[in-house]
Each structure stands twice: as C-alpha cells, then as structure tokens.
Amino acid sequence: MxxxxxxxxxxxxxxxxxxxxxxxxxxxxPQLMKEIGLEFARRFxxxxxxxxxxxxxxxxxxxxxxxxxxxxPLVFARKHQPITMAENPYKQxxxxxxxxxxxxxxxxxxxxxxEDKVIIIDxxxxxxxxxxxxxxxxxxxxxxxxxxxxxIEKSFEGGRAAISDLGVQIESLAAIxxxxxxxxxxx
Amino acid sequence: MxxxxxxxxxxxxxxxxxxxxxxxxxxxxPQLMKEIGLEFARRFxxxxxxxxxxxxxxxxxxxxxxxxxxxxPLVFARKHQPITMAENPYKQxxxxxxxxxxxxxxxxxxxxxxEDKVIIIDxxxxxxxxxxxxxxxxxxxxxxxxxxxxxIEKSFEGGRAAISDLGVQIESLAAIxxxxxxxxxxx
Numbered sequence: 001m002x003x004x005x006x007x008x009x010x011x012x013x014x015x016x017x018x019x020x021x022x023x024x025x026x027x028x029x030p031q032l033m034k035e036i037g038l039e040f041a042r043r044f045x046x047x048x049x050x051x052x053x054x055x056x057x058x059x060x061x062x063x064x065x066x067x068x069x070x071x072x073p074l075v076f077a078r079k080h081q082p083i084t085m086a087e088n089p090y091k092q093x094x095x096x097x098x099x100x101x102x103x104x105x106x107x108x109x110x111x112x113x114x115e116d117k118v119i120i121i122d123x124x125x126x127x128x129x130x131x132x133x134x135x136x137x138x139x140x141x142x143x144x145x146x147x148x149x150x151x152i153e154k155s156f157e158g159g160r161a162a163i164s165d166l167g168v169q170i171e172s173l174a175a176i177x178x179x180x181x182x183x184x185x186x187x
Numbered sequence: 188m189x190x191x192x193x194x195x196x197x198x199x200x201x202x203x204x205x206x207x208x209x210x211x212x213x214x215x216x217p218q219l220m221k222e223i224g225l226e227f228a229r230r231f232x233x234x235x236x237x238x239x240x241x242x243x244x245x246x247x248x249x250x251x252x253x254x255x256x257x258x259x260p261l262v263f264a265r266k267h268q269p270i271t272m273a274e275n276p277y278k279q280x281x282x283x284x285x286x287x288x289x290x291x292x293x294x295x296x297x298x299x300x301x302e303d304k305v306i307i308i309d310x311x312x313x314x315x316x317x318x319x320x321x322x323x324x325x326x327x328x329x330x331x332x333x334x335x336x337x338x339i340e341k342s343f344e345g346g347r348a349a350i351s352d353l354g355v356q357i358e359s360l361a362a363i364x365x366x367x368x369x370x371x372x373x374x
Contacts (some may be wrong), residue, residue: 013271019271021269025269026263026271026272026295027261027263027297028262030255030259031255031258033255057263064217064220064248068217072217073216076215084213100270
C-alpha cells in the first residue's frame with residue numbers, strides 16, 4: 001500500500017530528493033498513516049519500549065498512530081525551544097535534507113528519563129542525520145534505545161550502515177534502492 | 188478527561204501562558220489524544236467537510252486522529268517552505284504566543300482547492316491569531332470554511348469573538364475562563 005502510494009504520488013525532484021507531500025509531509029493520507037502506525041506496532045510489539053521519540057514535524061503523524069496502538073507516550077523533539085520548556089534541555093544539531101540548513105532538536109529532561117526504553121520513529125531513513133541526533137538525545141538522558149523505525153528508507157544513502165552499530169532493531173516500511181533513470185526503484 | 192488532565196498536569200506559568208507540554212505540546216498522551224480526535228469527529232460529523240487544515244506543530248496530533256476518524260485528508264500548514272513545495276504557495280503571517288515571534292504559515296495550492304469544504308483544527312483558541320491566519324489561507328484558496336475546532340480555549344482572550352463573524356461552527360473541548368489566583372478555572 002505504501003510502495004504503491006510512493007510510486008503513484010511520490011515525485012523524484014532530482015539530487016536524491018523525493019517529494020511525498022501529497023500523503024506524508026504536507027498533506028497526510030489518514031488511512032495510509034493509520035496502516036503505517038499499525039505496521040510499526042506489529043514490528044516493535046515485543047521490544048519492551050516505554051516511550052516513543054520523534055522529531056518535528058513529519059515524524060509526528062506516523063509516531064502518533066504507533067503510540068496510540070502501543071499505549072505509549074510520544075515525545076516530539078522541538079526545533080525551537082518554547083517558553084514553556086524547562087531549563088537546560090537536551091539539545092543536538094542535525095542537518096536537514098529538505099530545508100538545506102542545520103536544525104536543532106530539543107527535548108526536555110522531564111519527558112525522557114534514564115529508566116526509559118525508547119523507540120525512535122521518523123519519516124525518512126536516508127543519511128540518518130536526524131536519527132543520529134535523536135539517538136544522542138536518548139544517550140544524553142541515560143535512557144536505553146531499543147528500536148529505530150522509518151517510514152521510507154533511501155537505502156543508497158548509507159543511513160542504515162551508520163546506525164547498525166547501535167545493535168537495535170531497525171525497521172523501514174519501504175526501501176528505495178535508487179532513483180536511477182529518474183524512477184523510484186524499490187528492493 | 189481533558190479538563191482533569193489540564194487540572195492535574197497543566198501548569199500556569201503567568202502572563203496568560205499555560206504549559207501543557209506533558210500531554211500535548213511536547214509529549215503526547217496517546218489515549219487522551221485519541222479521545223480528543225473522536226470528540227471532534229462527533230461534533231463535526233455533519234458539516235460536509237472534504238479536508239482538514241491545521242498548523243505545524245501542535246495542531247497535527249489532534250487533527251490527525253480527527254482526520255482518521257472522518258476519513259478526510261489532513262493538510263498541515265508549514266512554517267518554513269520546504270524545497271519540495273510547489274511555487275507560489277499561499278502564505279500568511281501569525282504572531283506566536285509561545286515562541287514570542289511572528290511565524291509564517293504556508294500551504295501549497297496543490298492541497299487546498301476552491302471546491303473544498305474545510306475544518307480548521309488547532310491546539311489552542313486564545314487570541315485566535317493562528318486560526319485567523321489559517322482562515323485567510325482558506326479564503327486565498329477559494330475554499331469554503333465550514334468549522335473551527337480547538338482543543339483548549341482561553342475564553343478570556345477574545346479569540347471566539349474575533350472569529351464568530353465567520354458564521355461557522357466553532358468548537359473547543361475545554362474552555363478556561365481565567366487564571367485568577369494563579370489557578371486554572373473552567374467554565
């Protein structure tokens with residue numbers, strides 16, 4: 001269902017950039033997003049997680065459906081520190097592929113604890129820059145990382161290799177192997 | 188359930204600012220968020236909507252559960268224009284209460300059409316600055332606004348009066364009438 005959607009509505013814009021704004025990154029297809037969350041729940045149901053962590057903005061939708069199914073609290077790392085946030089939050093920088101700049105990811109110590117077992121969810125696993133920043137936030141809190149899930153993987157960008165030494169379960173729901181011939185090619 | 192959560196976990200920080208980071212704006216309580224979405228669906232089920240519109244970031248969670256229940260596509264206005272977005276998007280500025288600065292709200296014409304009937308969902312209805320910016324985006328697209336929903340209303344900030352002349356159904360799920368005596372007082 002997801003691969004079909006990517007083939008039909010995804011647009012390859014060149015330079016490794018895939019536009020999925022019609023169903024994930026600007027408009028959300030609610031039934032597809034629900035299926036994505038349920039599939040994450042099927043894959044991660046046995047890893048003993050206590051909290052789910054994602055990043056603003058496009059990780060929130062898949063992570064939320066997953067969190068509802070798992071009955072687990074969901075924390076989304078903020079890009080800007082709101083005035084409501086406690087002092088001395090955990091902060092990490094990550095380069096954003098689709099915005100072409102560095103963003104900060106910020107989590108309050110109130111919602112990430114040393115005793116937590118954390119699953120990280122994001123929309124893309126490409127170079128894994130965002131995911132690695134989220135991993136560092138988990139490490140800074142003293143919590144234990146137990147899984148990483150991404151909706152779409154660009155497996156030719158090396159992200160999985162960059163995080164495989166973490167030794168946790170890594171799941172992507174659709175893996176794109178190349179954009180050769182300006183087409184979206186799956187494994 | 189929502190009022191109870193606000194009483195127990197909401198923190199009044201002074202200057203009219205309510206911190207609800209533990210269940211809505213930084214961490215999300217999944218079961219509460221599901222109930223919020225279902226309640227919006229109960230209240231708006233008969234207004235003939237074809238699309239739901241919200242704003243990054245904290246509107247996404249309640250709007251998504253609502254969208255899933257209604258089987259309607261959800262569009263979230265972006266604060267920064269991603270490189271994947273079509274040219275000449277609709278843009279409006281709104282002052283952000285919790286960030287203390289002006290933010291842009293941007294929607295691509297691809298996902299908001301003249302034939303649409305739109306429900307706007309946001310986390311707060313306070314001064315209605317964000318919601319009024321979303322209304323202007325709807326107007327710019329030629330679509331018809333059919334409803335406005337907010338999770339928490341601060342009814343002493345005048346937002347409802349500022350949008351009541353739109354003549355559409357306005358729903359909030361918990362209305363705070365004052366922070367007198369530094370307490371959270373409901374109607």
